Amino acid sequence: KAGVTQTPRYLIKTRGQQVTLSCSPISGHRSVSWYQQTPGQGLQFLFEYFSETQRNKGNFPGRFSGRQFSNSRSEMNVSTLELGDSALYLCASSFGQLAGQETQYFGPGTRLLVL
């Protein structure tokens, strides 16, 4: 089975721009969670989608948004980029039916650099 894939792997943007990151979950998984990883704040939960609906949301500003498609692929969008948005963005997938009781499998991440 193919693992979680994320595209692109690396991205450079300038302040004020917007960016869209993509995540394809493991086949059969319907839940996709997004995390931001920075040296200062560590790993922080952004949001989770299950069956095209946002089920959980972390403590991030509204500039961070996401969506999920009917094939369970998910995208996250960050608008009006700030320098502090530079991070590794990880997505993780799970079956999703039993939130909080399933292992999440992570993708390789998208490294975003904001200049």
Added chain:
Amino acid sequence: AQTVTQSQPEMSVQEAETVTLSCTYDTSENNYYLFWYKQPPSRQMILVIRQEAYKQQNATENRFSVNFQKAAKSFSLKISDSQLGDTAMYFCAFITYNNNDMRFGAGTRLTVKP
């Protein structure tokens, strides 16, 4: 607040020896799962081991085992017969039922020396 604390930012161990990574957590929930994830320098986060909080028996996966003390809210990872490929950042994490918001510790950077 639900938090995870890893008090050892860095550790090192000689190849073939045993090392224990510490983790404590705080939650008022009774139903949750605990995980150790490994993130090698290539950045792919890999599940090492998981523990259901309702199970008293400590989980083991080959050379990896945990010491789960629910009352003390402690969840340490023991790596036996350390190998060079074990060099990585190790994250302790937990998740509560009905919520996919996984909480992570700050991580422990483990170096296995030849």
